[in-house]
Structure formats: C-alpha cells, structure tokens
Amino acid sequence: MPRRTATMLASTLILIALICAGVVIKVPYSEMSPGPTVNTLGKVAGDPVLQITGxxxxxxxxxxxMTTVRVTGADYSMNLVAALYGWLAHDSVVVPHETLYPDGKTEEQSTQENAEEFSQSQESAKVAALTELGIPVTSYVVVSTVVKDxxxxxxxxxxDIIEDVDGTAVEEPEDVAKLVTRHKPGEDVTFTVIPAKTAAAAEKAGKKPEGSEKVTITTRKASAKENRAIVGIQAGTDHTFPFDIDIKLADVGGPSAGLMFALGIVDKLTPGQLTGGKFIAGTGTIDDDGKVGPIGGINMKLVGARDAGARYFLTPDDNCKAAASDTPDGLTLIRVKTIADAKKSLDKLRTGDTAGLPSCSAG
Structure with a gap:
C-alpha cells in the first residue's frame, strides 16, 4: 500500500476513533438555548394571556x-461531542450541570421550584402594575408554609393571616421571626390570626377578612447547635386585588417574566397603546415595589427575541453588561431598573425619541 494512502487511512481511522470516543465520553455539563417568546398582550391556545375582569x-x-430559555433536563447526560458543539455554537451555551441543578436537585424539584417562582412573579407583577397606576392593593402577612413535625x-x-404576635402588630413577614425569637425555646408565643378558610371566603365575597383567633404555640430550639426559638413557619405576603387579573400561561417557570407581565397589565388598564405598535421584548424579575431584578440566560433570551421579530429589548440593569457584550444584530437594548423606567422608555419609543433611551454598555 502506498505510504500516502496508508497515512490517509490511518488518519481517517484515528478521526473515527476520536469521534466515537467523544460520543461515549460523558461530561458534567448541560445546555441552554433560546426558548419560545410569548406576547403578553396576545393569546395562547385561543385564550388571552392577560384577562382582566371587573x-x-x-x-x-x-x-x-416575555422571553424564555430552554434547558436540558437533570437526567440528561451530555457527551464530549455535544459539549464541543455547544461551546462553538452561537445560539446555545454549555454550562456546568450544577449551575442548573445545584446540590443534586432533581428535575422534579427544579420544576416545582420554578412553578412556585412563576406564581410569585405573577402576584408581584399585579401589585407592581396596580401600584404604578395608583390603584390600591391590600396586603397581608400570612403563613406561607408550615414545617412538618x-x-x-x-x-x-x-x-392564615397573621395580625399580631404577642399583641405586637406585624407589618412585614420579617417581623414574625423577630417577635418569635424574643422568646427562649420552650416558652409560649401567641399568634392572632384569621384562618385561611375565613380569609378566602371574605376575599371571594369582596369583603375585608374578619374573625381573628388566638393561637398559642410552645417554641423549640432551631437545632441542636442553634439555641434560637422557632415555631416552624415561613411567613410571606398575600394580596387582595380590587378586581380580577388572571394570567394564563402553561409550561413556563421561574420569575423572569415579572416585568413583562406588569407592563402588559399597565397597557391593558390605560388608554392608548403603550408600545405604539412596535415589537418589544424583554425580561426581568419584579418585586411588589416595581424594582426590576436580574435573570439568567440573558444572551439566549436576546437571540430568542431577535428571532421572534423584536427590535427592542428591555434589559435589567444588572444584566446590561453581559447583554451588551453579545447583542444580536437588529436588536436595541434598553436598560431598566424599575417598572417606571420601562414605562418612560416605552413612552419615548412611542413618540420617536429614541435618542433619549437609556442604553446598555459592555464596559
């Protein structure tokens, strides 16, 4: 066999062996890629995403x-070839598996956590939107979870609505733990609460919750090493809205759609068109006060938005640097810190004052 032919054959066999090895060798990485985008002003499966009655x-x-990121499952086992392709591709990113599933978290646990965060983001979006419009929202400190045993x-x-602890009114969820830890383990603490069923019935009837009860609980130590008094609850916040706002969107999780839900609600409740007919996408968590927080997978969301047809992207301030370092062609980033910032920027877009838009910098 000629030396040239032998060399080519050997090289081909080595290449095939390397490819086969790459397919077999597993690496501890996962993949993120652009997920679907959904117009919060539109419909999904024939139903409005935002439905307001009353x-x-x-x-x-x-x-x-709103924009999303698609991720591989917790049980997905990536091989070396897929990892190399992901690192070279522009429309996906390879990250350590533990970034998406820390501490051995299962896919079921991650899905449940994302669902809870998504539900909370909807509530905060409603509160932030109505507060921005000057529409009163009633808030209560409630028992969020009760620890087993x-x-x-x-x-x-x-x-359960928590009105006071030992006669001291609670205004924020954090107040509950502070009042409980004034006690020593083994001491009694008295809660004044409106039972959950009573509160739910009052909300359904559009009335103020009444009918408080006193509940006395004996505290215990937080742990064998921590001599702090606890009763075993997590306090949170619940709200009563003056009319119904229903957000219908399945198979989406996490808190990052909060800003876009809030803006959609504002648009539907105010005369005129907030977008001026333009295609705007965005992302960002939102709290009850309207502050916009950072999210993960910003670059994948930019690609997804651009591919869907967006021209402008509302970008959380803390994500601006990463977003500006790799912005898809044809997409303009708009920096936002609060829902008020976003609304002002949309007003500028509608009037054509694009030179005054707050931008993102890679520096």
Missing amino acids: HQTYKTSGNLN SPAQGKLHAG
Whole structure:
C-alpha cells in the first residue's frame, strides 16, 4: 500500500476513533438555548394571556414579549461531542450541570421550584402594575408554609393571616421571626390570626377578612447547635386585588417574566397603546415595589427575541453588561431598573425619541 494512502487511512481511522470516543465520553455539563417568546398582550391556545375582569380595559397593539430559555433536563447526560458543539455554537451555551441543578436537585424539584417562582412573579407583577397606576392593593402577612413535625403543625395553616404576635402588630413577614425569637425555646408565643378558610371566603365575597383567633404555640430550639426559638413557619405576603387579573400561561417557570407581565397589565388598564405598535421584548424579575431584578440566560433570551421579530429589548440593569457584550444584530437594548423606567422608555419609543433611551454598555 502506498505510504500516502496508508497515512490517509490511518488518519481517517484515528478521526473515527476520536469521534466515537467523544460520543461515549460523558461530561458534567448541560445546555441552554433560546426558548419560545410569548406576547403578553396576545393569546395562547385561543385564550388571552392577560384577562382582566371587573375594571375597564383598553385596546392594545404591538408586542410586549416575555422571553424564555430552554434547558436540558437533570437526567440528561451530555457527551464530549455535544459539549464541543455547544461551546462553538452561537445560539446555545454549555454550562456546568450544577449551575442548573445545584446540590443534586432533581428535575422534579427544579420544576416545582420554578412553578412556585412563576406564581410569585405573577402576584408581584399585579401589585407592581396596580401600584404604578395608583390603584390600591391590600396586603397581608400570612403563613406561607408550615414545617412538618414542627410546633406549629396543626395549629397554624398556610394562608392564615397573621395580625399580631404577642399583641405586637406585624407589618412585614420579617417581623414574625423577630417577635418569635424574643422568646427562649420552650416558652409560649401567641399568634392572632384569621384562618385561611375565613380569609378566602371574605376575599371571594369582596369583603375585608374578619374573625381573628388566638393561637398559642410552645417554641423549640432551631437545632441542636442553634439555641434560637422557632415555631416552624415561613411567613410571606398575600394580596387582595380590587378586581380580577388572571394570567394564563402553561409550561413556563421561574420569575423572569415579572416585568413583562406588569407592563402588559399597565397597557391593558390605560388608554392608548403603550408600545405604539412596535415589537418589544424583554425580561426581568419584579418585586411588589416595581424594582426590576436580574435573570439568567440573558444572551439566549436576546437571540430568542431577535428571532421572534423584536427590535427592542428591555434589559435589567444588572444584566446590561453581559447583554451588551453579545447583542444580536437588529436588536436595541434598553436598560431598566424599575417598572417606571420601562414605562418612560416605552413612552419615548412611542413618540420617536429614541435618542433619549437609556442604553446598555459592555464596559
């Protein structure tokens, strides 16, 4: 066999062996890629994403698209070839598996956590939107969760409204723990609560919750090493809205759609079109006060938005640097810190004052 032919054959066999090895060799990485985008002003499966009843709404136009990231499952086992392809591809990113599933978290646990965060983001979006419009929202400190086998189990229940602890009124969830830890383990603490069922019935009837009860619980130590008094609950915040706002969107999780939901609600509740008919996408968590927080997978969301047809992207301030370092062609980033910032920027877009838009910098 000629030397040239032998060399080519050997090289081919080595290449095939390397490819086969790459397919067999598993690496501890996962992949993120652009997920679908959804217009919060539009419909999904024939139903409005945002449905408001009990208050006047107005016609909208254009797009306020929330964006998502698609990730591989917790059980996905990536091989070396897939990892190399992901590192070289522009429309996906390879990250350590533990970034998406820390501490051995299962896919089921991750899905449940994302669902809870998504639900909370919807509530905060409603509060932020109505607050921005000057529409009052009633807030309560409630029992969010009760720890199994804790002193509070069977005495307090998720959804109970906490009015006071030992006669001291609570204004924020953090107040509950502060008041409980004034005690020593083994001492009694008295909660004044409105039971969850009573509160739910009052909300359904559009009335103020009444009918408080006193519940006394004996505290215990937080742990063998921590001599701090606890009763075994997690306090949170619940809200009563003056009219119904229903957000219908399945198979989406996490908190990052909060900003776009809030803006969609604002648009539907105010005359005129907030977008001016333009295609705008964005992302960002939002809290009850309207502050916009950072999210993960910003670059994948930019690609997804651009591919869907967006021209402008509302970008959380803390994500601006990463977003500006790799912005898809044809997409303009708009920096936002609060829902008020976003609304002002949309006003500028509608009037054509694009030179005054707050931008993102890679520096």
